[in-house]
Amino acid sequence: MTTTTEAEPQPRPATGRGDRVFQGLATAAGITILAALAAVFVFLAIEGVPGIGKPASSYRPLESFWPYVGRLLFGTVLAALVALVIAAPFALGIALFISHYAPRALAVPVAYVVDLLAAVPSVVFGLWGARVLGPHLVPVHAWLDEHAGWLPFFAGPGSVTGKTVLTAGTVLAIMILPIITAICREVFVQAPRLDEEAALALGATRWEMVRLSVFPYARSGIVSAVMLGLGRALGETMAVAMVLSASPVYTLNLISSTNPATIASNIASSFQEATPDKLAVLIATGLVLFVFTFAVNFAARAVVARSEQRLRR
Amino acid sequence: MTTTLEEAPPRRPLTMTAPRLPGWAPVLVGVLAVCGSGLLALLAGWGAVAVFALAVLGFLVALPLWSLAVEGQRSATDRLMTSLVWTASGVAVVPLAWLVLTVVRHGLPEVNASFLTFDMRNVVGDQQGGIYHAIIGTLLVTLAAAAISVPIGLFCAIYLVEYGKGKRLARWVTFLVDVMTGIPSIVAGLFALALFVLLFGPEIRLGFGGSVALSLLMVPIVVRSTEEMLRLVPDDLREASYALGVPKWRTIVKVVLPTSLGGIITGVMLATARVIGETAPLLVVAGKTDSVNVNLFGERMTTLPVYIYYQFTQPGTVPFDAPPGTEAPGIARAWGAALVLIAIVMALNLVARLVGRIFAPGTNQKKG
Amino acid sequence: MARSIDVSDLDIYYGDFLAVQGVNLTVRARSVTAFIGPSGCGKSTMLRSLNRMHEVIPGARVEGKVMVDGQSLYDPSIDPVAVRRQIGMVFQRPNPFPTMSIYDNVLAGNRLNSRRMKKAEADDVVERSLRRANLWAEVKDRLGRPGMGLSGGQQQRLCIARAIAVEPQVLLMDEPCSALDPISTSAIEDLIHELKADYTIVIVTHNMQQAARVSDDTGFFNLKAAGQPGHLVEFNATRKMFSNPDNAATEAYISGRFG
Ligand SMILES: Nc1ncnc2c1ncn2[C@@H]1O[C@H](COP(=O)(O)OP(=O)(O)OP(=O)(O)O)[C@@H](O)[C@H]1O
Ligand SMILES: [Mg+2]
Numbered sequence: 045m046t047t048t049t050e051a052e053p054q055p056r057p058a059t060g061r062g063d064r065v066f067q068g069l070a071t072a073a074g075i076t077i078l079a080a081l082a083a084v085f086v087f088l089a090i091e092g093v094p095g096i097g098k099p100a101s102s103y104r105p106l107e108s109f110w111p112y113v114g115r116l117l118f119g120t121v122l123a124a125l126v127a128l129v130i131a132a133p134f135a136l137g138i139a140l141f142i143s144h145y146a147p148r149a150l151a152v153p154v155a156y157v158v159d160l161l162a163a164v165p166s167v168v169f170g171l172w173g174a175r176v177l178g179p180h181l182v183p184v185h186a187w188l189d190e191h192a193g194w195l196p197f198f199a200g201p202g203s204v205t206g207k208t209v210l211t212a213g214t215v216l217a218i219m220i221l222p223i224i225t226a227i228c229r230e231v232f233v234q235a236p237r238l239d240e241e242a243a244l245a246l247g248a249t250r251w252e253m254v255r256l257s258v259f260p261y262a263r264s265g266i267v268s269a270v271m272l273g274l275g276r277a278l279g280e281t282m283a284v285a286m287v288l289s290a291s292p293v294y295t296l297n298l299i300s301s302t303n304p305a306t307i308a309s310n311i312a313s314s315f316q317e318a319t320p321d322k323l324a325v326l327i328a329t330g331l332v333l334f335v336f337t338f339a340v341n342f343a344a345r346a347v348v349a350r351s352e353q354r355l356r357r
Numbered sequence: 358m359t360t361t362l363e364e365a366p367p368r369r370p371l372t373m374t375a376p377r378l379p380g381w382a383p384v385l386v387g388v389l390a391v392c393g394s395g396l397l398a399l400l401a402g403w404g405a406v407a408v409f410a411l412a413v414l415g416f417l418v419a420l421p422l423w424s425l426a427v428e429g430q431r432s433a434t435d436r437l438m439t440s441l442v443w444t445a446s447g448v449a450v451v452p453l454a455w456l457v458l459t460v461v462r463h464g465l466p467e468v469n470a471s472f473l474t475f476d477m478r479n480v481v482g483d484q485q486g487g488i489y490h491a492i493i494g495t496l497l498v499t500l501a502a503a504a505i506s507v508p509i510g511l512f513c514a515i516y517l518v519e520y521g522k523g524k525r526l527a528r529w530v531t532f533l534v535d536v537m538t539g540i541p542s543i544v545a546g547l548f549a550l551a552l553f554v555l556l557f558g559p560e561i562r563l564g565f566g567g568s569v570a571l572s573l574l575m576v577p578i579v580v581r582s583t584e585e586m587l588r589l590v591p592d593d594l595r596e597a598s599y600a601l602g603v604p605k606w607r608t609i610v611k612v613v614l615p616t617s618l619g620g621i622i623t624g625v626m627l628a629t630a631r632v633i634g635e636t637a638p639l640l641v642v643a644g645k646t647d648s649v650n651v652n653l654f655g656e657r658m659t660t661l662p663v664y665i666y667y668q669f670t671q672p673g674t675v676p677f678d679a680p681p682g683t684e685a686p687g688i689a690r691a692w693g694a695a696l697v698l699i700a701i702v703m704a705l706n707l708v709a710r711l712v713g714r715i716f717a718p719g720t721n722q723k724k725g
Numbered sequence: 726m727a728r729s730i731d732v733s734d735l736d737i738y739y740g741d742f743l744a745v746q747g748v749n750l751t752v753r754a755r756s757v758t759a760f761i762g763p764s765g766c767g768k769s770t771m772l773r774s775l776n777r778m779h780e781v782i783p784g785a786r787v788e789g790k791v792m793v794d795g796q797s798l799y800d801p802s803i804d805p806v807a808v809r810r811q812i813g814m815v816f817q818r819p820n821p822f823p824t825m826s827i828y829d830n831v832l833a834g835n836r837l838n839s840r841r842m843k844k845a846e847a848d849d850v851v852e853r854s855l856r857r858a859n860l861w862a863e864v865k866d867r868l869g870r871p872g873m874g875l876s877g878g879q880q881q882r883l884c885i886a887r888a889i890a891v892e893p894q895v896l897l898m899d900e901p902c903s904a905l906d907p908i909s910t911s912a913i914e915d916l917i918h919e920l921k922a923d924y925t926i927v928i929v930t931h932n933m934q935q936a937a938r939v940s941d942d943t944g945f946f947n948l949k950a951a952g953q954p955g956h957l958v959e960f961n962a963t964r965k966m967f968s969n970p971d972n973a974a975t976e977a978y979i980s981g982r983f984g
Contacts, residue, residue, distance in 0.1 A: 046454075053687045060606075062604060062606050063604050063605050063606045065604075065606075066606035066609070066610075067520055067605075068635070069512050070512045070513070070515045070516035070519065070520050071516055071520065071526075072512070072518055072559070073508070073509050073510075073511075073512030073513040073515075073905070074512075074513050074516040074526060074527065074530045075519065075526070076509055076513070077509075077513055077530050077533055077534060077537070077576065077580075078529065078530065078533060078600060080532050080537075080573060081536065081537060083382075083552070084540070084544070084545075084573070086546045086624070087548055087551040087552050087555065088544070088547060088548055088551055091550075091551035092547075092549065097423070106547065107532075113371040133445070134445045134448065134449060136445075137441055137442045137444070137445025138442075138446045138449050138483065139447050140442050140690065141445065143547070143672055144444075145439065145442045145443070146446070147783075148783065150446075154378065154449070155445050157449065157450050157453055159447060159451075160453060160703070160706070161452065161453050162632075163630060163634075163702050163703065163706050164453075164456065164634075164699065164702070165634025165635070165662055165699070165702060166634065166636060166637075166662075167634065167636040167662040167665045167666055167695070168456070168634070168695045168698060168699060169456070169470065169663060170461065170636075170666075170669070171669055171691055171692070171695055172455075172456045172459055174669070175455075175688065176455075176459050202969030212446040218452045226442020236500075236820075238780075238816060238818060238820040239816075239820055239822060241693065241778065241781065241816065241820075241831075242816065242820045242821075242884070242887075243821070243822075244499070244599070244778065244781055244809060244889060245778060245809055245813065245814035245816075245888070246777070246809065246810070246813070246833060246834035246837065246887065246888070247806050247807065247808075247809040247834060247838070247891065248379075248528070248806070248809075248836065248837050249432065249434070249435035249806055250435055250438075251434055251438040251439070252431070252837050254438075256822065256833065256837075257822065259825075260822070260823065260824035260825075261823075265525075269521055270666060273538065274627065275539045276539075278541065278542065279539075279544065280540065280541070281541070281543045281637035282636045282637055282662075282666065283637070285666075286666070286669060289587045303581065308541060308543045308637065311543055311547070311637075312637055312640055312641075313670075314544065314665075315384070315640065315641060318494070318561045319559070323559065324556075326547075327547050327550070327551055327606055330543065330544050330547040332546045333541055333543070333544060334540070336543070337540070337541055338536065338539070340539075341535075341536055341537070342541035345532075345535065372803065372811070373793065373796055373798070373807050373808045373811055374796070374800075374803055374804065375804035375806070375807045376801050377802065377804055380801075430839075431806075431837070432806075543776070603828050646750060
């Protein structure tokens with residue numbers, strides 16, 4: 045990350061046998077990382093690519109691979125976006141609270157609570173989401189159906205079990221909240237004090253100070269935080285698998301009882317009864333997920349790199 | 358420096374007083390909002406959550422409006438944003454509290470000595486079953502994962518900090534470690550599966566496969582935290598050692614690593630806590646069994662998270678003579694196992710933080 | 726229209742730590758007042774308490790009285806945000822907003838106050854402020870460029886332009902030249918001379934010659950002893966302070982610095 049340019053203390057040339065062995069080990073470990081990532085791609089490809097052209101029965105109720113994975117990808121993105129829409133404002137608010145608004149006695153415990161949230165295993169989130177949160181959200185579904193039904197997202201009819209994309213998205217939102225909050229908090233804290241005082245000395249209110257002196261610095265950090273959160277949400281398996289009752293459809297309707305599955309949740313729930321053919325198909329969808337999340341993460345870093353450059357200029 | 362100065366424009370009079378809401382205004386609005394929504398709820402017969410939501414909403418609307426009327430638009434915006442930020446943080450506490458309370462409430466009645474020491478072999482219906490086999494599985498798989506990831510992660514961090522400075526390989530490794538942190542866990546599981554299926558045929562399921570998958574998730578976390586800790590070791594320390602004629606590798610082993618040991622241990626424990634709750638990869642590659650299996654390299658192996666998942670998806674039926682409201686035996690077991698799992702994870706987190714705090718004075722003082 | 730400031734019995738605390746104790750002084754309208762003294766004696770703290778910037782620091786508070794033209798600065802009815810609009814501040818290190826152009830930097834304060842400003846009006850404010858800050862000639866062809874692209878001295882003058890664009894009554898400057906070369910320093914000193922016609926200026930400086938050159942009145946702050954709060958040793962007309970101070974400690978400090 046930070047490549048320090050300061051001169052490294054020069055040891056005596058590493059000629060000893062111990063030195064050579066040790067350096068070799070360290071370098072090998074570094075290369076292992078490259079190898080591992082390459083292996084992920086290669087092995088998924090070897091086992092997965094045949095999954096693209098299996099007999100139609102493997103894609104039931106659809107006929108071939110691309111429509112099959114298309115619906116799943118759609119569901120994946122939909123659930124992740126719902127999660128993001130819910131989580132991002134909260135994460136920004138909490139991060140601001142911890143960095144600029146809270147009295148110190150409150151900032152530390154709130155930060156701690158959010159960190160603890162990150163430690164809860166996803167399967168527990170899934171259990172809670174399916175057994176507790178879902179049923180509790182049923183009235184919300186009904187309310188949305190009744191009052192916001194003209195929006196395609198809430199077209200309804202509202203599910204009576206709460207096993208919907210909305211519930212899954214809410215659970216996902218809770219799960220990605222910590223990572224977005226943590227990164228945002230970090231960049232907010234780093235906004236230069238001097239700039240903040242400049243704004244305040246001009247007669248800015250606290251919010252104006254935040255807008256003037258904190259957000260401009262934090263913009264790239266926020267973007268990357270949100271993208272990383274998106275990456276997490278895209279790949280999250282258990283919470284969705286346990287909360288959602290899925291069927292292969294394209295629908296924007298978040299609250300009805302017909303919901304698209306996500307790639308990950310589909311793998312988890314179809315895995316048990318999978319024939320070898322189906323297994324190959326599932327691995328192929330996993331490959332698609334891998335490539336997709338890779339692209340999202342890559343884009344996040346590109347955005348950060350570019351805006352960092354712009355700030356420096 | 359003579360610039361023609363225009364005549365300065367006429368000045369406004371000194372106005373430092375702006376109309377301000379009194380300090381107790383937020384309190385007043387808060388109380389009114391709660392009362393108002395409570396009253397409405399009484400009339401309409403809503404639940405407590407609706408009252409609370411309505412009160413918050415009322416506060417968020419009323420205070421800025423009042424401020425707008427008295428203080429003007431800028432203050433109103435400021436007050437709105439302040440209220441929103443506070444609300445967001447308050448709401449954030451809700452899910453954690455709710456979740457932990459639920460797990461404890463449903464889980465506690467389940468957890469007892471038999472639950473911890475029985476497995477699920479031949480358990481039918483609501484007979485006493487347990488999580489013994491899952492605990493064994495979790496420990497073995499996670500330990501094996503740690504055994505793989507810690508050396509790789511440690512050496513990789515050493516490479517990045519001590520040997521790789523400025524090299525192209527190091528830049529690539531740094532970047533790819535970042536990418537690796539973003540790998541979905543199920544993809545890691547599929548990778549391990551694909552690997553072992555290629556080697557041993559499509560029916561293969563084994564605990565060690567789970568360990569491989571978990572290492573893929575664990576290595577980047579270990580690398581990151583170790584790297585950070587190693588960078589905190591001041592260069593003078595290394596120089597002092599070199600000046601005594603100590604070779605570089607011994608300097609690393611005897612000086613650098615001990616100095617940052619506390620931080621490294623913390624990092625490893627946090628990474629372990631993170632992967633111990635992973636479900637998806639193990640579901641895929643380690644499979645599921647009802648009995649104790651202590652052999653990582655043969656047969657299926659159940660871990661706690663997978664156990665929870667299967668108890669959840671195949672809960673069995675509620676006995677016909679049970680009082681109404683009883684949960685299916687599987688669901689009850691899932692809650693019990695969830696409580697145990699959360700306890701393990703939280704304990705790991707707590708100990709990690711303690712270790713970090715105990716060792717902190719030695720390592721964290723140098724360089725921000 | 727510039728304002729005078731009366732400070733009486735002012736104590737300033739950071740939490741439990743008493744940083745400055747028992748200050749009494751009067752800053753005259755349309756004059757330059759300099760604060761001098763060794764590092765850590767509370768000059769910045771004192772300065773910040775004059776436009777309530779100390780409130781930004783958690784735990785900081787004041788006891789005592791500051792009257793600006795007869796109004797009590799710490800009165801509950803006073804809005805700190807309004808105060809800072811009237812009493813502007815320039816900091817030790819130039820701090821233009823890094824993401825804004827020169828033009829936008831100058832207007833930052835005005836934009837906060839009135840959302841809609843006609844283009845012509847805005848141009849007018851920018852030109853007038855930059856002219857007063859002696860920066861117009863140097864930047865008039867690149868107003869759209871980032872403020873960070875200027876030299877340190879130019880940045881500092883940009884910050885001054887930004888501060889006077891909102892037409893404050895008082896200008897507080899905390900070591901405005903400490904990060905600057907002699908040429909930029911002299912440009913800013915000239916500027917202070919010119920601004921004096923319209924503004925009340927308070928400046929903190931470590932540079933004795935600068936205090937002697939630009940100020941009308943000088944306050945010397947010192948620590949009684951290490952760990953003790955800072956206090957105002959002497960407050961007098963600059964000419965008297967530098968030729969014939971009342972207090973022996975003042976003389977020692979000033980002459981020590983002159984070597
Ligand atoms: N934010 C703060 N929190 C706690 N104490 C502070 C803070 N800022 C300053 N102090 C303390 O108040 C005292 C006065 O500090 P101040 O910055 O006003 O000194 P100064 O005279 O401006 O020094 P310098 O010439 O170095 O700028 C010092 O003892 C300092 O440690
Ligand atoms: Mg100072």
